[in-house]
Amino acid sequence: MASTPRPEVQRPLSPHLQVYRPQLTSVLSITHRATGVANALLSLGLVWWLLALMAGPGAYARFTAFFGSVVGQVLLVAATFSLMYHLCNGVRHLFWDTGKGLDIATAYRSGYAVIAGSLLLTVAIWAYVLMGGAA
Amino acid sequence: MSLRNPLARARGHGSAKEGVHHWWMQRLSAIALFFLLPWHIGLFIELGGSDFQVVRAVVADPLNASLLALFVIALFQHARLGLQVVIEDYVGTRATEVALHVLTRFVYLAATVASLLAIIVLAVRAG
Numbered sequence: 165m166a167s168t169p170r171p172e173v174q175r176p177l178s179p180h181l182q183v184y185r186p187q188l189t190s191v192l193s194i195t196h197r198a199t200g201v202a203n204a205l206l207s208l209g210l211v212w213w214l215l216a217l218m219a220g221p222g223a224y225a226r227f228t229a230f231f232g233s234v235v236g237q238v239l240l241v242a243a244t245f246s247l248m249y250h251l252c253n254g255v256r257h258l259f260w261d262t263g264k265g266l267d268i269a270t271a272y273r274s275g276y277a278v279i280a281g282s283l284l285l286t287v288a289i290w291a292y293v294l295m296g297g298a299a
Numbered sequence: 300m301s302l303r304n305p306l307a308r309a310r311g312h313g314s315a316k317e318g319v320h321h322w323w324m325q326r327l328s329a330i331a332l333f334f335l336l337p338w339h340i341g342l343f344i345e346l347g348g349s350d351f352q353v354v355r356a357v358v359a360d361p362l363n364a365s366l367l368a369l370f371v372i373a374l375f376q377h378a379r380l381g382l383q384v385v386i387e388d389y390v391g392t393r394a395t396e397v398a399l400h401v402l403t404r405f406v407y408l409a410a411t412v413a414s415l416l417a418i419i420v421l422a423v424r425a426g
Contacts, residue, residue, distance in 0.1 A: 201385060204378035210371065211410045214417035217358060221351045244340075251336060254329055261326065293344055 188275050189268075196253045199246040206243045244289055249282040321380060328377035335370040342367075359425030364418050371414040379407035 184190070216223040230236045256274050259265045265274055301308065312318040342363065346354050357363055382403045390396040 197381075197385060200378075200381045204382050207374050207378055208406075208410055210374070211413050211417075214358075214367075214371075214414050214421075217351075217355055218417040218420050224351050224354070247336065247340075251333065255333065258326065258329065289340065289344070293347060 189271055192253060192275050192278060196250060196257070199250040199253075202243075202246045203250055206239075206246070241286070241290060245282060245286040248285040248289075249278070252278040252281040252285070321383075325377065325380045328373045328380070331369065331373035332377055335366065335373055338366060339370050355421060356425065358418070359421045361422065364422040368415055368418050371411060371418070375407045375411045375414075379403055382407075 212227055216227040231240060256265070256278055259274070265271065310318075315321075342357070346357060349357075358367065383400065386396055386399045386403065390399060
């Protein structure tokens with residue numbers, strides 16, 4: 165028996181990302197996810213730190229040698245920004261969860277505040293570290 | 300018109316059968332991390348460049364060890380829940396998706412256990 169053809173339904177298509185001009189709100193949104201994934205991966209470094217600390221001075225020296233290297237230092241600066249961004253934008257998300265700040269004007273203002281806040285915090289942390297706060 | 304059974308609606312557990320549990324846990328861990336992350340960064344800055352014995356003693360301090368334990372629990376739970384959503388949204392192949400769910404679940408559980416073990420060993424050794 166031949167199957168009866170289904171009526172043609174004009175179903176909505178998923179929007180193609182390419183046709184959208186990037187906007188502050190959408191860029192910040194995907195950056196929240198990207199930094200979240202980066203933070204999730206980088207957080208595993210914490211396990212290395214704790215296990216090295218438990219294992220002994222040799223293992224701990226290898227840990228500090230890696231994060232003292234150029235690659236390690238660049239990674240730490242990037243991680244600082246990634247964490248600060250996710251922290252600031254996370255607060256923005258928590259406000260949204262209460263139903264506040266969802267209008268476009270406020271979403272843009274809080275978006276700029278997140279960019280400024282995360283950059284300032286990153287610079288402040290590393291300025292403090294480099295000016296001998298860590299010594 | 301709703302196609303949903305009134306009882307299912309009343310229970311509010313949705314199609315995933317767990318209601319808002321994932322959403323709520325993600326927020327709870329976020330609020331915990333709002334406080335614990337700055338504390339942890341402060342600890343790292345304070346410890347930067349210190350030698351092994353000093354770092355070990357600071358981590359073994361009961362208050363620091365407790366806060367560190369809370370931090371790793373909240374951090375790895377938040378990371379795992381976040382990665383879960385990203386995998387659900389962007390991985391199109393069901394088999395790959397399930398494999399990644401299993402992998403992230405195992406990796407972050409292992410990370411939590413390893414971290415807590417290390418913290419406890421360090422605290423007990425010093426005590």
